[in-house]
C-alpha cells in the first residue's frame with residue numbers, strides 16, 4: 001500500500017510514519033513546507049502526482065503547550081482544524097482517493113444523560129453551537145461538520161493520547177509533570193493502538209464514517225495516578241486542584257473537555273482496542289524514560 005501522510009512532522013503523524021514503515025508500506029509525506037496545502041489545486045496536483053492508494057491527514061493545530069494557546073492564534077487554529085480538512089476532502093474526492101482524518105473526542109463534554117459514553121451518532125456537545133467550548137474544540141467540531149458529507153472518508157476520533165514512551169506529549173508523562181492535577185473522568189487513546197486501528201480500517205475494508213478510537217471504558221485522574229505509583233514510576237506526592245473552578249481560576253484560560261466516549265462501533269467492525277485499564281497498565285509495565 002502507498003500512503004500519503006499529511007502532517008507527518010507532528011506527534012501523531014510521527015507514530016503513523018513509524019507504523020507505515022514497520023508495515024513495509026510506501027510512505028510519501030506532504031506538509032506545509034512542501035506544498036500549498038490550503039490550495040485545492042496545488043494539493044490535488046501533488047496528490048495526483050503521488051498517485052497513492054490512500055491519504056491520511058494528521059495535520060492540525062493543537063496549541064502549545066496546551067489548548068489555551070489556541071485562544072491567541074485563532075486564525076491558524078481555524079485554518080488547520082476546520083478549513084484544511086475541507087480542502088483535503090475536495091482534493092481526495094476529485095481524484096477518487098480514499099482517505100482518513102485525525103479528529104478528536106474533545107468535541108464532547110461529560111457523558112450521555114444515562115452515564116454512558118457518547119457514540120458516533122451523538123451530536124457534539126462541546127462546540128461553537130453550544131457556545132461552551134474552547135476555541136480548539138470548536139474548530140475540531142467544525143472540522144467534522146465540514147466532513148459530514150465526505151465520500152470514502154474515515155473520521156478517527158483520538159482522545160488524550162498516551163503510550164509507553166515518556167514524552168511531554170504523552171498523557172502518562174503529563175500527569176507526572178503537572179504541578180497540580182484536575183480530577184476528571186475521561187476516555188483515552190493508546191496512541192500506537194489508535195494508529196494501528198486507523199491503518200487497519202483500510203486493510204480490513206471497514207465501512208467509511210466516524211469512529212471513536214478510544215480504549216474501551218474510562219478512567220479518572222486519580223486512578224491513573226494510583227497506577228503510576230503502583231508501577232513504581234513516580235514517588236512524587238501528587239496534588240490536585242480542589243475543584244474545576246479552582247483549576248479554571250489558577251491554571252486555565254479556556255474550558256477543557258472531559259468526556260467519556262463509547263468505542264463499541266470500532267470493536268464491532270473488528271478494530272482492536274484494549275480495555276483502558278489494561279492498556280495503561282501495559283504502557284506503565286513497558287515504560288521507557290525520556291533520555
Ligand SMILES: NC(=O)c1ccc[n+]([C@@H]2O[C@H](COP(=O)([O-])OP(=O)(O)OC[C@H]3O[C@@H](n4cnc5c(N)ncnc54)[C@H](OP(=O)(O)O)[C@@H]3O)[C@@H](O)[C@H]2O)c1
Pocket residue numbers: 006007008009010011012013031032033058059060061062063076077079080081084102103104105140158159160161169
Ligand atoms: N495530541 C493530542 O493530544 C491530540 C488529541 C486529539 C486529537 N489530536 C489531533 O491530532 C492531530 C495531530 O496532532 P498532534 O498532537 O500530532 O499535533 P502536533 O504535534 O502539533 O503536529 C501538528 C501537525 O500539523 C501541522 N500543522 C500545525 N498547524 C497547522 C496549520 N495551521 N495548518 C496546517 N498544518 C498544520 C504541523 O506541521 P508543520 O511541520 O508544518 O508545523 C504538524 O505536522 C490534530 O488534528 C489534533 O487536533 C491531537
